[in-house]
Amino acid sequence: MFLILAVILVLLWIGGFVVYHVSSFLIHVLLILAVLSLILHFVRGRGV
Numbered sequence: 001m002f003l004i005l006a007v008i009l010v011l012l013w014i015g016g017f018v019v020y021h022v023s024s025f026l027i028h029v030l031l032i033l034a035v036l037s038l039i040l041h042f043v044r045g046r047g048v
Contacts, residue, residue: 002040003038003041006035006037009034009037012030013031
């Protein structure tokens with residue numbers, strides 16, 4: 001679940017960066033959330 005969430009957030013981040021051509025605070029928050037989701041995915045493993 002965290003992996004899917006991370007992929008969606010990264011795609012939104014890239015899409016926002018390409019569409020708006022500016023780096024706003026919200027776009028970087030999406031990137032941080034995606035990285036945190038990936039970390040949680042690998043830390044928790046497949047058990048949960």
